[in-house]
Amino acid sequence: xxxxxxxxxxxxxxxxxxxxxxxxxxxxxxxxxxxxxxxxxxxxxxxxxxxxxxxxxxxxxxxxxxxxxxxxxxxxxxxxxxxxxxxxxxxxxxxxxxxxxxxxxxxxxxxxxxxxxxxxxxxxxxxxxxxxxxxxxxxxxxxxxxxxxxxxxxxxxxxxxxxxxxxxxxxxxxxxxxxxxxxxxxxxxxxxxxxxxxxxxxxxxxxxxxxxxxxxxxxxxxxxxxxxxxxxxxxxxxxxxxxxxxxxxxxxxxxxxxxxxxxxxxxxxxxxxxxxxxxxxxxxxxxxxxxxxxxxxxxxxxxxxxxxxxxxxxxxxxxxxxxxxxxxxxxxxxxxxxxxxxxxxxxxxxxxxxxxxxxxxxxxxxxxxxxxxxxxxxxxxxxxxxxxxxxxxxx
Amino acid sequence: xxxxxxxxxxxxxxxxxxxxxxxxxxxxxxxxxxxxxxxxxxxxxxxxxxxxxxxxxxxxxxxxxxxxxxxxxxxxxxxxxxxxxxxxxxxxxxxxxxxxxxxxxxxxxxxxxxxxxxxxxxxxxxxxxxxxxxxxxxxxxxxxxxxxxxxxxxxxxxxxxxxxxxxxxxxxxxxxxxxxxxxxxxxxxxxxxxxxxxxxxxxxxxxxxxxxxxxxxxxxxxxxxxxxxxxxxxxxxxxxxxxxxxxxxxxxxxxxxxxxxxxxxxxxxxxxxxxxxxxxxxxxxxxxxxxxxxxxxxxxxxxxxxxxxxxxxxxxxxxxxxxxxxxxxxxxxxxxxxxxxxxxxxxxxxxxxxxxxxxxxxx
Numbered sequence: 001x002x003x004x005x006x007x008x009x010x011x012x013x014x015x016x017x018x019x020x021x022x023x024x025x026x027x028x029x030x031x032x033x034x035x036x037x038x039x040x041x042x043x044x045x046x047x048x049x050x051x052x053x054x055x056x057x058x059x060x061x062x063x064x065x066x067x068x069x070x071x072x073x074x075x076x077x078x079x080x081x082x083x084x085x086x087x088x089x090x091x092x093x094x095x096x097x098x099x100x101x102x103x104x105x106x107x108x109x110x111x112x113x114x115x116x117x118x119x120x121x122x123x124x125x126x127x128x129x130x131x132x133x134x135x136x137x138x139x140x141x142x143x144x145x146x147x148x149x150x151x152x153x154x155x156x157x158x159x160x161x162x163x164x165x166x167x168x169x170x171x172x173x174x175x176x177x178x179x180x181x182x183x184x185x186x187x188x189x190x191x192x193x194x195x196x197x198x199x200x201x202x203x204x205x206x207x208x209x210x211x212x213x214x215x216x217x218x219x220x221x222x223x224x225x226x227x228x229x230x231x232x233x234x235x236x237x238x239x240x241x242x243x244x245x246x247x248x249x250x251x252x253x254x255x256x257x258x259x260x261x262x263x264x265x266x267x268x269x270x271x272x273x274x275x276x277x278x279x280x281x282x283x284x285x286x287x288x289x290x291x292x293x294x295x296x297x298x299x300x301x302x303x304x305x306x307x308x309x310x311x312x313x314x315x316x317x318x319x320x321x322x323x324x325x326x327x328x329x330x331x332x333x334x335x336x337x338x339x340x341x342x343x344x345x346x347x348x349x350x351x352x353x354x355x356x357x358x359x360x361x362x363x364x365x366x367x368x369x370x371x372x373x374x375x376x377x378x379x380x381x382x383x384x385x386x387x388x389x390x391x392x393x394x395x
Numbered sequence: 396x397x398x399x400x401x402x403x404x405x406x407x408x409x410x411x412x413x414x415x416x417x418x419x420x421x422x423x424x425x426x427x428x429x430x431x432x433x434x435x436x437x438x439x440x441x442x443x444x445x446x447x448x449x450x451x452x453x454x455x456x457x458x459x460x461x462x463x464x465x466x467x468x469x470x471x472x473x474x475x476x477x478x479x480x481x482x483x484x485x486x487x488x489x490x491x492x493x494x495x496x497x498x499x500x501x502x503x504x505x506x507x508x509x510x511x512x513x514x515x516x517x518x519x520x521x522x523x524x525x526x527x528x529x530x531x532x533x534x535x536x537x538x539x540x541x542x543x544x545x546x547x548x549x550x551x552x553x554x555x556x557x558x559x560x561x562x563x564x565x566x567x568x569x570x571x572x573x574x575x576x577x578x579x580x581x582x583x584x585x586x587x588x589x590x591x592x593x594x595x596x597x598x599x600x601x602x603x604x605x606x607x608x609x610x611x612x613x614x615x616x617x618x619x620x621x622x623x624x625x626x627x628x629x630x631x632x633x634x635x636x637x638x639x640x641x642x643x644x645x646x647x648x649x650x651x652x653x654x655x656x657x658x659x660x661x662x663x664x665x666x667x668x669x670x671x672x673x674x675x676x677x678x679x680x681x682x683x684x685x686x687x688x689x690x691x692x693x694x695x696x697x698x699x700x701x702x703x704x705x706x707x708x709x710x711x712x713x714x715x716x717x718x719x720x721x722x723x724x725x726x727x728x729x730x731x732x733x734x735x736x737x738x739x740x741x742x743x744x745x746x747x748x749x750x751x752x753x754x755x756x757x758x
Contacts, residue, residue: 050650050654051653051654052650052653052654071653071658072650072653072654073653073654073655073656073657073658077654078654078655079650079651079654081647081650081651082647083645083647084647085645085647085648085650085651086651087648087651087652087666087670088670089669089670098652098655098656099655099656102655102656102657102661103656146651146655150655156654
């Protein structure tokens with residue numbers, strides 16, 4: 001068990017910067033997930049911790065030791081790989097004991113530890129099988145057993161569930177949480193699946209284009225995203241964005257207006273371009289708006305496509321008169337569209353004209369130019385108390 | 396020609412008379428253009444009246460052809476037969492060309508001395524004692540031992556260095572990789588004779604460092620004189636084979652081994668090489684056989700004495716004296732010399748097959 005500290009870690013390949021100046025500190029026993037779209041540098045960042053990649057600049061600390069130039073085998077880390085990477089020419093016992101045998105443990109100790117590890121991942125009685133005789137989930141367990149058998153300081157998992165089918169993935173997700181509770185080891189987990197990130201982590205590190213966007217507990221990332229990228233990446237379906245402009249009495253977007261005292265928006269003045277963001281579940285029909293403490297003024301809309309999901313229902317709303325649903329654009333970023341999530345028994349039909357309101361306490365404001373978050377929640381018209389600013393959220 | 400026309404006309408006649416209502420004539424399943432072809436090239440026996448009579452019963456028009464055309468028609472409708480027969484033809488041809496020399500060698504070996512003039516398929520007499528005499532006339536087992544040591548040493552050297560090179564070429568990125576690989580391959584195209592004179596000169600030069608090992612400090616008359624140049628000559632091929640195999644092992648496996656506690660080199664020997672067993676076996680067998688069979692350096696780098704590491708080749712040539720050539724002993728010793736290689740290939744072949752089936756990497 002140990003803390004992991006990255007200091008200005010940068011990895012450049014010939015003309016690509018895979019990881020750009022990432023600094024973070026991971027506490028002892030913490031479960032941190034690196035999440036981001038493909039190619040955002042999350043795997044490369046993890047490889048610098050594992051020692052498989054040496055950073056171009058910056059330093060990696062495990063515990064109090066600077067391990068930047070240390071070989072992977074000397075770092076006290078264990079890793080589970082996306083493609084599982086069991087050695088096909090060894091049976092389960094040999095796979096799990098590989099690291100122990102290399103470290104010249106005596107046979108009894110190896111036997112004891114392997115059995116204990118196999119017990120934790122529920123692989124009893126399979127130690128003499130070959131990897132190709134096992135199912136995907138079993139192989140994954142072997143890979144995890146191989147990692148935990150050495151009592152590593154840090155446990156690295158590079159999309160370990162990506163190659164499993166959906167049902168098994170959900171199952172293994174709870175297994176991994178149980179494992180984390182039992183082992184109490186520092187775990188760094190890489191995934192592009194935000195559901196895995198949200199459910200398992202103590203903190204999420206959102207990466208994009210090699211840069212760290214935000215590192216915070218899952219709900220903080222969800223409720224107070226640091227910037228537009230995090231807001232759009234965390235949450236499914238994605239947050240609605242409407243680009244607009246700060247005016248005298250609020251925010252003016254192409255199709256609607258939200259009242260606001262511009263003086264409450266830090267660092268912005270009237271006339272600056274801002275982006276308003278609101279999650280689908282914070283868009284309500286006016287008829288059902290009595291539950292919303294501070295609704296905005298009603299917005300005229302027409303329902304376009306309705307997607308019943310069973311537990312909820314997604315309604316694509318068209319805001320402008322005569323607007324067509326754009327096929328090219330993601331609905332979340334189109335100015336003329338709004339995605340609403342309602343309960344499945346809501347009486348609504350396709351093509352119906354409806355009025356919707358937004359929950360003011362859940363509206364996010366971003367600076368259009370930089371994408372940085374300005375405000376989370378605009379709760380008061382007069383502006384005496386207008387939600388939390390990102391600086392407050394961080395403290 | 397006349398017959399053809401005639402029979403064709405007869406054929407028409409047959410069809411014409413085929414009017415008794417059954418479905419023979421017009422539904423024999425033959426397309427119109429085939430009928431035309433049949434009329435033009437029907438070069439079989441002339442269809443006389445009596446045959447025509449039979450045809451009206453069966454209307455199996457194919458019966459009207461010669462055996463060759465019959466075979467062609469069958470082949471078109473059932474091509475597997477042709478492929479099978481071609482396979483057997485080719486197999487028999489290859490078996491004959493590869494095995495007949497051995498058979499004939501055996502016949503020569505079994506023929507007693509002095510009767511070797513006109514051996515064709517059977518030996519002139521029966522003298523299995525030649526296989527023992529081989530070891531009495533010369534210490535042939537010593538030559539075999541020398542060859543075996545030289546071939547084994549070369550194979551190990553080639554596999555170890557070739558593995559390191561194969562790892563570098565197959566799994567690492569470094570500047571100048573492709574030109575370097577090409578250079579290695581180009582060197583393998585050099586005629587070995589081009590190296591001989593400088594090498595012979597070098598190996599006959601005394602080196603102070605070698606004196607404790609070789610006595611006079613030269614490599615001439617030592618296994619090194621064959622192992623070094625032969626390893627170098629057969630190395631590029633091994634590097635090429637191993638590069639291809641090592642490049643195919645997924646990166647994840649090597650990374651896993653390194654995180655688990657090996658160095659890069661450890662991962663190569665514990666994970667990559669075992670998983671590339673077919674490639675390593677192939678490179679090893681090819682090198683062993685090539686060195687074991689090599690003539691040029693084997694002939695020139697020793698003085699031909701078994702105690703001076705002369706290989707098997709010198710042993711076989713040793714039965715050729717100034718006044719007589721003991722062909723039966725040369726033949727017998729050749730057969731004996733082949734046996735170790737044959738065993739090696741059979742063993743390695745099993746390894747190759749098991750390696751191919753066991754190493755199913757689903758990644």
